[in-house]
Amino acid sequence: MGEGKISIYRFMSAGCNGCDVQILECLVPRYRLEALGVEIVSTPEEANVLAITGGINVKGLKELKNAYERLRPPRIVIAVGNCAVTKGIFSDGYPMVGPPDQIVPVNLYIPGCPPRPQAIISAIAKILGIELEEREDYWYTPEGFRGKHEFDGEKCIGCGACAQICSSEAIEVHDKDGKRIIRVNYGRCTFCAFCQDECPTEAIRLTEEYHLSTVDREDAYVENEVKMLRCRVCGSYYAPQRQVDWAIKKVVEGADIRDELVGELRRAAEVCPDCRMKIDNIRRAKRILVQLSLRT
Ligand code: SF4
Ligand code: SF4
Numbered sequence: 166m167g168e169g170k171i172s173i174y175r176f177m178s179a180g181c182n183g184c185d186v187q188i189l190e191c192l193v194p195r196y197r198l199e200a201l202g203v204e205i206v207s208t209p210e211e212a213n214v215l216a217i218t219g220g221i222n223v224k225g226l227k228e229l230k231n232a233y234e235r236l237r238p239p240r241i242v243i244a245v246g247n248c249a250v251t252k253g254i255f256s257d258g259y260p261m262v263g264p265p266d267q268i269v270p271v272n273l274y275i276p277g278c279p280p281r282p283q284a285i286i287s288a289i290a291k292i293l294g295i296e297l298e299e300r301e302d303y304w305y306t307p308e309g310f311r312g313k314h315e316f317d318g319e320k321c322i323g324c325g326a327c328a329q330i331c332s333s334e335a336i337e338v339h340d341k342d343g344k345r346i347i348r349v350n351y352g353r354c355t356f357c358a359f360c361q362d363e364c365p366t367e368a369i370r371l372t373e374e375y376h377l378s379t380v381d382r383e384d385a386y387v388e389n390e391v392k393m394l395r396c397r398v399c400g401s402y403y404a405p406q407r408q409v410d411w412a413i414k415k416v417v418e419g420a421d422i423r424d425e426l427v428g429e430l431r432r433a434a435e436v437c438p439d440c441r442m443k444i445d446n447i448r449r450a451k452r453i454l455v456q457l458s459l460r461t
Pocket of ligand 2: 327330331332333334335336349353354355356357358359360361
């Protein structure tokens with residue numbers, strides 16, 4: 166947007182108002198928003214920026230279109246917080262008509278639940294084309310802050326336990342072309358850290374990074390990929406290689422199995438669930454189980 170004043174009109178629809186509180190928090194003197202040429206105004210006619218919080222419900226639909234039409238050029242729209250990015254926890258609500266970008270063009274997305282005021286301010290600076298010096302202590306995060314995820318590619322076994330525990334459905338698991346992709350979506354994540362607690366190999370952790378703004382909401386994610394293992398009977402990919410290795414290691418450690426049986430166990434594990442259901446393989450698996458039980 167370059168030089169000039171940013172006049173922001175706040176538009177709220179379906180949400181908890183947590184993000185709107187964060188926008189108001191941006192107005193405290195220490196952030197010196199006015200020095201950046203930013204003001205909050207009370208009507209769309211005075212504004213050239215629309216800051217939307219919440220997903221949009223039927224009631225907000227007409228009002229949002231109306232507010233957008235009344236904006237002054239260049240009509241910048243920013244979606245603040247998860248509900249404004251993807252509808253967030255309100256996704257399945259019957260009166261929801263979509264995240265704002267289904268109704269008006271959105272120029273910048275600021276994921277978070279809610280985003281820190283500092284994340285909102287640096288996003289506004291991005292619009293202004295200003296480079297902020299984040300040296301003051303309030304830019305730093307407090308101890309225990311939970312921000313963007315980091316995967317340890319060496320440790321992740323692709324088990325998907327993180328996705329299963331995530332009550333926000335923020336983590337997707339996709340198997341494609343011999344790879345499993347685990348993706349954390351920031352339009353949905355509430356930064357609860359359950360995924361970090363649940364991971365059996367400590368492969369995922371939440372860092373202190375909170376600058377998540379993006380011009381394309383499809384880019385608001387972090388992901389990891391692991392190789393899949395082929396079934397040695399039918400050749401289909403069926404499980405992450407590392408997950409199978411990890412499971413075998415756990416069994417071997419727990420049962421103190423002798424070497425020749427480890428080979429049998431591995432051969433059995435390298436067969437996909439469909440092929441395992443075939444009678445010969447069931448017999449084979451039973452034989453291994455008998456040998457294991459005799460041993461332990
Ligand atoms: S991050 Fe942890 S829980 Fe998630 S897929 Fe990787 S190993 Fe499994
Ligand atoms: S921190 Fe992890 S478990 Fe919690 S919402 Fe985000 S992705 Fe889901």
